[in-house]
Amino acid sequence: MQQPGDYCALRLAGGPIAVLRGQDGQLRALSNVCRHRGTPLLDNGFGNISNRIVCPYHAWTYNDQGVLIGLPHSGDIEVNRQSHCLPKFSLDTWHGLVFVCLHESDVSLEQKLAGLDNYLTKFDLQRFTNGYHSEPQHWSSNWKLAAENGMESYHLFKVHPESLEPYTPTKSAFYVAGCASWRVTAGRFQGALSNLTGLISDSNALNHYLLISIPPGFIGVLTYQSLDWITVLPEPSNRCLVHQGGITDASGLNYRDSTSQAALAFLEEEGASWWS
Ligand code: FES
Structure with a gap:
């Protein structure tokens, strides 16, 4: 997962998540569930999204940071894009391995693995x-x-x-x-x-x-x-x-x-x- 757009989608503790590297080079862990009607976004496994995630159901579109950027045929309906972004989870790395934490924690991976x-x-x-x-x-x-x-x-x-x-x-x-x-x-x-x-x-x-x-x-x-x-x-x-x-x-x-x-x-x- 070295190139921008590279991702790995999997279920973690029952929840679909996607770890992906954005165009800015940062790794992020995002929910892999569309905020419209809950369709899984990316197939499990490794791949590359280029720079956006398009839902296979009604084509809501998210950028590589999980921000909702497109709603086809939504007409005059007002959708709060900010509140429909993909939820993010804590992510850290250790010797090239990626660790994702599904709950908020005051303890960083560095602190956890100290020593x-x-x-x-x-x-x-x-x-x-x-x-x-x-x-x-x-x-x-x-x-x-x-x-x-x-x-x-x-x-x-x-x-x-x-x-x-x-x-x-x-x-x-x-x-x-x-x-x-x-x-x-x-x-x-x-x-x-x-x-x-x-x-x-x-x-x-x-x-x-x-x-x-x-x-x-x-x-x-x-x-x-x-x-x-x-x-x-x-x-x-x-x-x-x-x-x-x-x-x-x-x-x-x-x-x-x-x-x-x-x-x-x-x-x-x-x-x-x-x-x-
Ligand atoms: S469920 Fe994703 S766009 Fe409708």
């Missing part, structure tokens, strides 16, 4: 300039259980003895730091992946992954080559919606023979037992 970056410096996230994402998945799980399951590696030896345990042994997992707003645990890759450690002299960072959880629903696995993440959102009937993506350096783009692949497998395997 977390101290544990990430070894991994030099500035190198991660390439992003990817996958199609959302529906898991048969209460969202809180799915999110909590991803917060630690203690259960790997018991729940994933043949898949994850050989690559990320439980005995090498440890708690790093945490507070009410975030938590970091860590572990060590081994097996086939340890062959990679000869490529870079600072093998300490390369050998390890950090498991970062940011309540309520963000879980990321940070390796020397990527930050792979999932977000878990509640759905009705004890189900949840899971988005998956990541950012990586150029060498991690093709997710083969790299620690990135292991990080991804880690998240996917974690989700497998909850899959619908």
Whole structure:
């Protein structure tokens, strides 16, 4: 979402929203519901709107900041355009990831995540300039259980003895730091992946992954080559919606023979037992 007009539309906690970059370069989170009769405006997924959003029902038109700028065939009817703009939500970014808050909060994302970056410096996230994402998945799980399951590696030896345990042994997992707003645990890759450690002299960072959880629903696995993440959102009937993506350096783009692949497998395997 680097170009003006780029957007991502999705449902967040049941509500349709669109995150889009305006012609002024700013990212905004807007309601994705027309103020006329409630029609969804943009299809879910990624796209580009150029510089305006046109409702598919009666073609009310909004600019890229959510301001109502056009009402075809409205004749003499007076419509207060100001009160029919698209509602905005709080939005902030962290290492290229976009966080949206649906309610007003006095605490900024920077305040919420204060201290977390101290544990990430070894991994030099500035190198991660390439992003990817996958199609959302529906898991048969209460969202809180799915999110909590991803917060630690203690259960790997018991729940994933043949898949994850050989690559990320439980005995090498440890708690790093945490507070009410975030938590970091860590572990060590081994097996086939340890062959990679000869490529870079600072093998300490390369050998390890950090498991970062940011309540309520963000879980990321940070390796020397990527930050792979999932977000878990509640759905009705004890189900949840899971988005998956990541950012990586150029060498991690093709997710083969790299620690990135292991990080991804880690998240996917974690989700497998909850899959619908
Ligand atoms: S519902 Fe959008 S213009 Fe009528």
